Amino acid sequence: MASRRISLLTMVLVPAMFAATTAGEVAMEALTTEHFRLHLAMSRSDQGRQTVLDLEALWRQYLATVGGMVPPHSPRRRLEVFAYEGSEGLRALRRDMPDLVTGESPFPGLLALPDQLLVAVDGAGLLARSDVAVLFHGVSHLMHDAVLYDEGVNGSWWVREGIATYLMQTVYRKDRSFSVGRVRSSEGYITDVSPAGRVAATISFAEEPKKSLDALRDAYSKGQHVPLATLLDHAADEPWPDPVQRDRAAVESWVLIHFLLHGPEASLRPRLARFLALERKGEGGSEAFRRVVSGELERLQPMVFRYTRKMR
DSSP states (O other), X not given: OOOOOOOOTTOOOOEEEEEOOSTTOEEEEEEEOSSEEEEEEEEOOOTTOEEEEEHHHHHHHHIIIIITTSOOOOOOOEEEEEEEEHHHHHHHHHHHOTTTBOSSSTTTOBOOOBTXXXXXXXXXXXXXXXXXXXXXXXXXXXXXXXXXXXXXXXXBHHHHHHHHHHHHHHHTGGGTTOSTTOEEEEEEEEEEEOXXXXXXXXXXXXXXXXXXXXXXXXXXXXXXXXXXXXXXXXXXXXXXXSHHHHHHHHHHHHHHHHHHHHSSOTTHHHHHHHHHHHHHTTOOSHHHHIIIIISOHHHHHHHHHHHHTTOO
């Protein structure tokens, strides 16, 4: 999906805590700061629980991971996040903010006001169960799109997915296997920025009966993987031929980012920074990776396999 990019560097992200309401009741709450506003509209069935969205921690971690290597863009934008799940939550959004919600379908029937970013979250019950790590994964996609890429650049699938999963696993390390026997996925895309400054974006959730993230990582360490050159050349908007290959590519992307940042060769991190400078302009891919990072992919692959067994 080709996307125009915006910068979120200067936005202020703060933690938000939302207490549960009575079962079946639709919660509509908002947190507003100078550059960040979160609206939550959803049906709650988890009485007594609380959902903590520590977006400030995620933003700090993102900048520590990537922001120091690639200078972000500078324009200031307001982040407008609309979280809803299910028909009741969507009806609450339409009732309380009819000027922002249009059409019968949430995708693409949500619009943003000028100089704001609107994110639609279709939770499928995940937020109500406090699976905020998955929300962070989707939000980190948006941060990554906004900070790293020049306008109009699509980018590489492995960089986008690897950094998002790295952040989720770093910020929520204790939730590495955050669902027993399942991998829950989320995606976030900045879908349009008009000449007038109108911004739209979506985050979608899916709950899929897959192996846990740790199980997939263990399988990868034993050689069940996508060829490294194939992974490096896969564009962000290019679909994978089957779910198994996509799962393997997702785990391999996460492991590769982790290896380049924390692996045994200290020279790899500055090489990754040089590669991301090319990636930013749409000049990534396996040949650039060979030239800037590793020299020989055939030598790198077994090193990453061995590193995977030691990852924590």
